[in-house]
Amino acid sequence: MKNRTIFILLMTMLISVVGNAQNKDVEAYRFVDHLLKKMSLKEKVGQMTQISIEAFLKTDEKGNVINPHELDLNKLAVAIKEYKVGSILNVGGTAQTRENWQHLITQIQEMALSQHLKIPMLYGIDAIHGNGYTLGSILFPQEIALAASFNPLLAKEASQVSAYETRASFIPWVFSPVLGIGRQPLWPRVWETFGEDPLVVSEMGTAMIDGFQGNDMANKYNVAACMKHYMGYSMPLSGHDRTPAWIPERELREYFLPPFKAAVDAGALTVMINSAELNGVPVHADKHVVTDILKGELGFKGFAVSDWQDIQYLYLRHHVAVDDKDAVRIAINAGIDMSMVPLDYTFSQDLLTLVKEGKVSMNRINDAVRRILYVKYKLGLFQQPLGNAGDYPLFGGKQHQELNYSIASECITLLKNNAHILPLKRGVKILVTGPCANTMRSLDGGWSRLWQGTNSDETEKDKHTILEAMQQTFGHENITYAPGVTFDKEEDISDAVAKAKDADVIVLCVGESSYTENPGNINDLTISAPQIALAKALSKTGKPIVMVLTEGRPRVVSAIEPFTSAVLDAFYLGNQGGDIIANTLIGKINPSGKMPYTYPRYTNSLMNYYRKYTEDTTFDTAAGYHPQWEFGYGLSYTTFKYSNLQLNSDKLASNKPIKVSVDVSNTGDREGKESVLMYVSDLVASITPEVKRLRGFEKIDLKPGETQTIHFIITKDKLSFINNDLKRVTEPGKFIVRIADLKAEFSY
Known part of the structure; x- marks a missing residue:
């Protein structure tokens, strides 16, 4: 009776919330x-126009933007009063202080509200791992590092702080999270994704959206999220940014669409469209993808914004339009609602003409504007267009910094630890070397104060590089430093070798500097030649080498790894990265990350873990699946034992899920966190089945000697796949569930 009463109460509450x-x-x-009926065509087109702030910033006599930024109110007036522009984006240079942002946004909103309809401006910013374009804000681990935690709660907590600190700058809209599937390791934006697995991307992405938007986007501590980049952008055939992808629709629906569906179901109200082309069609021109699938099938209620200049690129790059006007016609009719123009008014001019000529219907215009105004309303901008500077006392402060440290400590991943060389003992003599050792760029990555993150060493000088953190943690007297090489040049390897002779251990810091998008394109996934040369020279000293990787994508290190005794992958850990690495090396942090992608051993062997049987080593013994480190792999300073895998039934029915349980024990001598991963293998299917597929995961914390029973549910939907008719189906057959080294069979 008591349980029935609780159930009724819960259902009543749910019905009330939904109502x-x-x-x-x-x-x-x-x-x-009501507002839409009052608007002129020009005002509607203005709402569909987004201009970058550098179009309105004052410059010096040489044309350089003045810093701190100042608005040229005459230029702003052209945008707002003449063209009725409804959205502004970007920073227009380097990061600004919170106070200056508040001043700029207030000026913009006051001018927008001075117009007769009083429609507030919607300002958007790239907040990829925190409010990176505001000085002093927290820079969290990048998405790929968050994915290594396998802990969606951390993604939610990070985005809650990001939302708070973005609203503190009076900005209500963030271009985040990235929901692409990071399956192509050459791609220079892999680190902006949650890795290669659709379930992990879906769970981490929706957690991030929940953190950004909360239960009420109008709350002064919440922002509107933006799903990026819909869809297929993350798997260009060449690996180069904004180049063609060739992904059959069955594959799109199986792997790339689910994270966006999950995000729409979670309430995301804005989406940024893929800049590239998909199967020969630029996505900005693809009505099937943007309108039929996103707005039709998924029921997306918000608006779709283009990426930077991508409507113009339909004729400048893709050659599917003859000129700007033709490009606007194609994109708007395909379903784009807002154009990130970004620096002129050609879009507004051409769209007005197209409507008057009947080439874009008023229904399409009204639909787009209705979606945009709906988001502005849900953000509370009509009710509260301006912020209150005093509402954000926690900005960049101790509480947020401590949370960042806690989050980053669950992301660092131990990949090798021969003879338990780690953690290092206090008093040990250490040579710190390599191009990543003494730069914040290799900790923060791109979108850090600047687009490419090139000024992190200046803007983040109050934070610790790996070297500085090592000096503080192990003592200056125990640390020797020799860079040895840069990323692209051998400088003084002999100095590093000479200093290694007096060290007990070498901490070799290799990987990448900061980059994103096109400037990050590479032609070879192998780690750079100078870094290999440094590692080989140091190996001849006979001293144990601990390799620390700080990188945005899995650079092939098979030429180095055999010389190492231990390997830590830190990805891009953000501003606390140096401290996290040092404290992991000394044992203050017990690493618990696991690989969010398959780490390749060879540059031409780039399979994902959910490979097909014909890609496996059982079929292809010479060159089959043989990665450096598999997806989901990660070590700890303690040991875990899995036992007692049980299924409550060996038969799955449509109305009767299978309950899975497994015991996980900490059999070591220190507390540790473990991500428990459940895979399921479909043995026979009409579409060639994967060797295995992640169907559930949970992060737990265990004290020495502690055992915890973990539960998963398997439903028929979790076993479904997209068939040749593009329908999601679950076919009868036999399946195997795998957790660690345990497995059990069931049938459906």
Whole structure:
């Protein structure tokens, strides 16, 4: 009776929440539709126009943007008063202080609100791993590092702080999270993804959206999230940014679409469209992908914004349009609602003409503007367009910094630890070397104060590089430093070798500097030649080498790894990265990360873990699946034992899920966290099945000697796949569930 009462109460609360949400939507659309009737065509087109802030910033006599930024109010007036522009984005240079952002946004909003309809401006910013374009904000681990934690709660907590600190700059909209599947390791934006697995991307992405938007986007501590980049952008055939992808629709629906569906279901209300082309069609021109699937099938209620200049690129790059006007016609009719123009008014001019000529319908215009105004309303901008500077006392402060440290400590991943060389003992003499050792760029990555993160060593000089953190942690007297090489040049390897002779251990810091998008394109995934040369020279000293990787993508290190005694992968850990690495090396942190992608051993062997049987070593013994480190791999300073895998039934029915349980024990002598990963293998299917597929994961914390029973549920939907008819189906057959080294069979 008691349980029945609790159930009724819960259902009543759920119905109440759903009812309130529906009522708020009715209220929002009533307001939007009333406003829409008052708007002229020019005002509607203006709402669909997004201009970058550098178009309005004052410059010096040489044309350089003045810093701190100042608005040229005459130029701003052209945008708002003449062209009725409804959205502005970007930073227009380097990061600004929070106070200056507040001043700039206030000026912009006041001018927008001075117009007769008083429609507030929607300002958007790239907040990829924190509010990176505001000085003093927290820079969290990048998405690929967060994925290594296998802990969605951390993604939510990080985005909650990011939302708080972005709203502290009076900015209500962030271009995040990235929901692409990072399957192509050459791609220079892999580190902006949550890795190669659709389930991990979906779970981490929706957690991030929940953190950004909360239960009420209008709350002064929440922002609107933006799903990026819909879809297929993350797997270009060449590996180079914004180059063609060839992904059959069955594959799109199986792997690339689910994270976006999950995000739409989670309430994401803005989406940025893939800049590249998919199967020969630029996505900005693809009505099937943007309108039929996203807005139709998924029921997406928000608006779709182009990426930077991508409507113009339909004729400048892709050659599917004859000129700008033709490009605008194609993109708007395909379903793009807002154009990131970004620096002129050609879009507005051409769209006005197209509507007057009947080449873009008023229905399409009204639909786009309705979606944009709906988001502005849900953000509370009509009710509270300006922020209150005093509402954000935690900005960049101790509480947020401590949370960042806690989050980053679950991301660092131990990949090798021969003879338990780690953790290192206090008093040990250490040579710190390599191009990543003394730079914040290799900890923060791109989107850090600048687009490419090139000024991190200056803007983040109050934080610790790996070298500085090692000096503080192990004592200056125990640390010797010799860079040895840069990323692209051998400088003084002999100095590093000479200093290694007096060291007990070498900490070799290799990987990449900061980059993103096109400037990050490479032609060879192998780690750079100078870094290999340094490692080989140091190996001849006979001293044990601990390799620390700070990188955005899995650079092939098979030429180095055999010389190492231990390997730590730190990805891009953010501003706390140096301290996290040093404290892991000394044992203060017990590493618990696991690989969020398959780490390749060879440059031409780039298979994902959910490979097909014909790609496996059992079929292809010469060159089959043989990665450096497999997806989900990661070591600890303690040991875990899995036992007692049980299924409550060996038969799965449509209305009767299988309950899976497994015991995980900490059999070591120190506390540790472990990500428990459940894979399922479909043995026979009409579409060639994968060797295995992740179907559930959970992060736990165990004290020495402690055992915890973990539970998973397997439903028929979790075993489904997209068939040749593009339908999601679950076919009868036999399946194997695998957790660690345990397995059990069941049938459906």
